[in-house]
Amino acid sequence: MDPPSMWRATTVQACGLWPFAAGSGAPMTGVPLGQHLHTGATVCGDPISWFTRARYISNPSLFMLGMPGLGKSTLVNRMLIGMTATGVVPLVLGDLKPDYADTVRALGGQVISIGRGVGGINVLDPGAMGEAAERIGGEAGRVLRAEAHGRVLNMVAALITIMRGRPMDDHEQSVLSACLHHLKERATPGRPPLLPDLLRVLDEGPDRVRAVTLDRGNQERYREAVDPLHRSLIGILDGPLGDTFATETSTRINPNAPAVCVDISRIGEADTQLTAAAMLAAWSDGLGTVAAAHALADAGLAPQRWFFTVLDELWRPLRAASGIVERIDALTRLNRSLGLGDAKITHTLKDAEALGSESDRAKARGFVERAGMVVCAGLPRTEMEELGRVIGMSEREIDLVSSWSSPPGWANPTANSEPPGRGRFLIKVGGRPGIPIKVAITETEKNLHNTNNRWTEADRVPLIKPREGR
Numbered sequence: 001m002d003p004p005s006m007w008r009a010t011t012v013q014a015c016g017l018w019p020f021a022a023g024s025g026a027p028m029t030g031v032p033l034g035q036h037l038h039t040g041a042t043v044c045g046d047p048i049s050w051f052t053r054a055r056y057i058s059n060p061s062l063f064m065l066g067m068p069g070l071g072k073s074t075l076v077n078r079m080l081i082g083m084t085a086t087g088v089v090p091l092v093l094g095d096l097k098p099d100y101a102d103t104v105r106a107l108g109g110q111v112i113s114i115g116r117g118v119g120g121i122n123v124l125d126p127g128a129m130g131e132a133a134e135r136i137g138g139e140a141g142r143v144l145r146a147e148a149h150g151r152v153l154n155m156v157a158a159l160i161t162i163m164r165g166r167p168m169d170d171h172e173q174s175v176l177s178a179c180l181h182h183l184k185e186r187a188t189p190g191r192p193p194l195l196p197d198l199l200r201v202l203d204e205g206p207d208r209v210r211a212v213t214l215d216r217g218n219q220e221r222y223r224e225a226v227d228p229l230h231r232s233l234i235g236i237l238d239g240p241l242g243d244t245f246a247t248e249t250s251t252r253i254n255p256n257a258p259a260v261c262v263d264i265s266r267i268g269e270a271d272t273q274l275t276a277a278a279m280l281a282a283w284s285d286g287l288g289t290v291a292a293a294h295a296l297a298d299a300g301l302a303p304q305r306w307f308f309t310v311l312d313e314l315w316r317p318l319r320a321a322s323g324i325v326e327r328i329d330a331l332t333r334l335n336r337s338l339g340l341g342d343a344k345i346t347h348t349l350k351d352a353e354a355l356g357s358e359s360d361r362a363k364a365r366g367f368v369e370r371a372g373m374v375v376c377a378g379l380p381r382t383e384m385e386e387l388g389r390v391i392g393m394s395e396r397e398i399d400l401v402s403s404w405s406s407p408p409g410w411a412n413p414t415a416n417s418e419p420p421g422r423g424r425f426l427i428k429v430g431g432r433p434g435i436p437i438k439v440a441i442t443e444t445e446k447n448l449h450n451t452n453n454r455w456t457e458a459d460r461v462p463l464i465k466p467r468e469g470r
């Protein structure tokens with residue numbers, strides 16, 4: 001039986017209605033997401049609203065899991081549209097397909113393309129944080145410059161980690177930090193240093209850099225200490241990452257844009273190193289822009305704004321190299337006081353289990369454990385049982401979400417048939433019972449987002465045109 005339709009009204013209007021009806025308990029704070037599967041009641045929610053207004057969650061973050069093609073990015077797109085209407089600024093930092101570029105354009109936002117021959121990112125550029133530090137000045141500006149230095153250091157270390165396939169050594173990070181300080185002190189105003197400038201500093205070996213290598217005036221000891229780092233930087237510049245990260249930033253993020261999308265969809269699917277590096281660079285630049293905006297607001301130089309970041313296809317950078325999880329954790333573990341919510345999206349928990357070391361797997365599982373909201377699309381039963389041990393799920397919830405991972409029936413030959421779980425999600429918050437919802441998208445949303453647009457029959461062009469008259 002279809003559930004009866006339900007309406008909500010004020011006590012002034014509802015006091016004269018009969019028969020009385022009991023409410024479903026579906027939350028009504030936040031972006032309208034869909035209808036409750038069992039009662040038909042409208043369900044609203046998003047991490048920002050549930051953290052700031054409803055106080056349902058203690059951390060404004062969302063972790064979403066589900067098999068491909070079931071509507072994960074469609075639901076996130078709806079959240080972005082709704083949150084933008086309340087003044088929240090969406091930041092899609094690494095759009096791989098792209099799933100969000102058209103939505104950001106429709107919202108009047110900024111879309112930045114990154115890839116070979118398309119656009120690059122200078123990882124040594126402090127970006128918005130450097131500009132904000134100059135505007136603020138004083139002690140607050142000094143603190144912001146120190147934070148910008150840390151982000152640049154972390155990003156260069158992440159590139160080297162991807163290039164090597166393993167983390168940097170501790171003493172190499174000290175050498176790298178000294179080189180960055182040396183470059184900053186001698187940088188030309190308005191021209192941030194580039195990676196080739198970093199190589200030049202290692203070649204020259206200034207006193208500040210030599211001091212951390214403990215070479216004691218011995219050139220051979222100095223070269224022995226810096227040569228592995230030198231080789232890795234040469235590998236970045238002359239290897240698959242050089243075209244994208246060895247030049248100036250093609251387009252900086254506009255901190256005043258209503259929404260921002262960094263589109264990396266032109267990078268090839270098999271180019272895992274460049275994909276992971278571009279995603280990390282986009283995250284570093286975007287989160288630095290958030291920190292700069294808050295610093296300007298604290299100094300009274302800009303209005304206070306809230307931001308919401310989307311980190312889609314999380315499994316791609318996780319598998320790029322051992323130790324990359326630590327870099328992602330360092331880039332994204334931001335305090336709640338920074339006014340930043342986030343959504344991390346992946347397919348299954350097995351994406352974390354496929355990592356090389358136990359410490360990496362533990363950090364990746366922590367992404368789920370720390371999330372304020374966990375949203376599940378269709379997943380196999382074994383995956384749901386594993387997830388249930390992490391966030392606590394009843395047997396009935398496991399059965400429900402597992403049923404959504406089934407394919408459509410063989411007996412339905414219509415072109416519009418779709419998997420039974422498409423558009424169905426279970427929202428879990430702490431130990432509360434899950435909220436099952438069904439999302440029905442509008443025509444506008446269909447036009448803005450279609451992951452399968454290359455498979456649309458109307459867009460298909462035959463490879464060989466038939467001859468006329470045949």
